[in-house]
Amino acid sequence: MRATVVEEPIVRGAEPAVVIDDRGDIPSTPSQIDRSIEPGFGPAPSLSAPAVWTAKLANGVPVTGIEDRETPLVQFELRLTGGLLLEGPERIGSASLLAEIMTEGTANRTPEELEQAIDALGASISVTSGRESFVIRGSSLNRSFPESMALAEEILLEPRFDPEEFELARDRVRNQLRQASSSPTAIARDVMTRLLYGDHILGSNAAGTVEGVEVLGLDDARAYYERALTPARAVVHVAGAVTADEVAVALEGIGARWSGGAPELPTDPAAQASSPGLYFVDVPNATQSVLQVGYLALAETDPDFWPAQVANFRLGGGGFASDLTQILREGKGYTYGVGSGFRGTKLRGPFLISSSVRSNVTYESLEIIRDLLDSYGPEFDEEDLAATKSFLLKTNAGAFETLGNKLGILADMSAYGFPADYLLRRESVVREMTVERIRELAGEHLDRDRFIWLVVGDARTQLDRLSELGIGEPVLLDRSAVPASASDVSARRNSPGQQGLDDVR
Structure with missing residues (x-):
């Protein structure tokens, strides 16, 4: 028996009404603690690296x-x-x-x-x-x-x-x-x-x-x-x-x-394969759009890798403390989750912003990401820096805690030639970070003009409007990342159901 699945229609900008019940005054439980005052944070823990x-x-x-x-x-x-x-x-x-x-x-x-x-x-x-x-x-x-x-x-x-x-x-x-x-x-x-x-x-x-x-x-x-x-x-x-x-x-x-010689490794990827711009893969009738935004960035051995990761914390690396989550999830309700980060190894790896959003707010979500990338560096301030330092220094307290953590440290040491106390050295980078340095790193490594903007979603309802974002005309790709022909694009835009599309937009 086929299951019945009810899907909401893709209607641009449609938002469910939020109704807040008036429950009146609710008496508080008596307490000797003034719970209206948020407790202050304690000092950052002092760590020592394990002996290796x-x-x-x-x-x-x-x-x-x-x-x-x-x-x-x-x-x-x-x-x-x-x-x-x-x-x-x-x-x-x-x-x-x-x-x-x-x-x-x-x-x-x-x-x-x-x-x-x-x-x-x-x-x-x-x-x-x-x-x-x-x-x-x-x-x-x-x-x-x-x-x-x-x-x-x-x-x-x-x-x-x-x-x-x-x-x-x-x-x-x-x-x-x-x-x-x-x-x-x-x-x-x-x-x-x-x-x-x-x-x-x-x-x-x-x-x-x-x-x-x-x-x-x-x-x-x-x-x-x-x-x-x-x-x-x-x-x-x-x-x-x-x-x-x-x-x-x-x-x-x-x-x-155990014996044997060393197999030859391939050369490093010399450059990003595709030009910056906007790309789209069609999944007909998709009620969500998957967004991947980024570029081929840094190797983890690059001197800028960890500073750039620190600079990214407030943008999208800090979970609920990040601007992307606060706007796209908490503020707008467009997504359950969004994040960003650098993912290099010994080879250059990508910087990626990733999320799945409701299909009818695909354009709005990309617009928010675009504007946030433009404003992030210039608007980064002392409050953002304090939140970044507090989180990164205090969460590092568990960096040596489990055996899995310790294996991860050993793996990084072997792969990248890091010293045993490299996490403590990264703490020093965080402590010495300044607003000016964050802005400099954001300008260099979070420049949206270098980015590939990929959308996987319903082309019939979402593709045309994306050209208004100002990040280039969308290029329709197949699922092997091969550009579709002009006739394919035309066929999609004029497919049955396209009539009246402006009404639902």
Whole structure:
């Protein structure tokens, strides 16, 4: 039976009436505390960086760790540079499929036997592949860390490559991709990535495409394993109730048995692939529009990366404290969520403003973002600076708290060459920040004239009016980020239902 779904019509500027009931005077509960006075904030906490130890395996793999005895737990990861980054353009998705099958048994254990062995230790082990990395992660009690690490070693060095499990994995990935193909948010992510990176390997979806995954076979996963999973581009991070000597013993097998050369990495993306301007992908009858606004900005190793992130806090990086949220969500009710931030790695990454808004306020939402970008730097003042400093300094109190936090610190140290106290050094940047410096950073790194403005929504009701924004004529794209022909645009604008459109606008 088909479900009945009622959708509100797309009527420009239509806002529901807000009715506030008059409940009269409500007596307050007696209290010795004057609750009309907001308590003051305490001083920012003083932090110290955890001690980090370093070592190297016999095969040259660097190991870094943080000993923490607060709980009897250990978390570890073996991280390799790779994932999508080391895939060939005709075999995208191989790394993702390999990650799917690596925990489905080993050469000497069936999937059930491997799962039971991990469960018997009270441990967990997972394998994931992303855009720039391939990671084996695990967690265990400290008393079972050696045995858990031995299972991780078995997963790494003795893969099963079971044809049946590969077919199941391929089915899972195919289904995920098919499901994503109907999601405007996923469409926006993929199209924006292509606009930013173009034909560079990072312009692709790390999971591949439905058509691409169809032709991948077990040999492709095996070829990726042999080429990319080598110690030459690997690091190990360990945090928890275990000493450096205990880690060294547990990793002896990986150091002695694992070998291989360094696969060649692709060159960095030299420049943003697409010109700044306004782009539109049609999802007919969509009642929401997904907005992605940004450009290919900074690597995390760039000296301006963290200062620019600080400058972005009040714009869109501060959750409910940010201007984007206060206006688009709290003030207008156009969206449930909106945010912005810089997302670099060792390579240049994007600055993005992202949100989903009601379709009938697509133009108004983009207008607000446009005007806010224009005014943000010039209107940034001492009150904004005080809110930025207070939040960033006080939330940093939890930066070293969990084992996951500590693994993240170790990963940043390995990837970017940061010192162990880099978060404390970033605190100094926040403390020394000035209004003038924020304005300078905003002018340089939040200049909207450099931006790609992408809308994924209903072209019939939203496309035409966007040319009035003053950020360029909208370019209609298909879902592969390829420009549609003029006839396609004309057909959409003159499609049935277009008559009378001005009445609903």
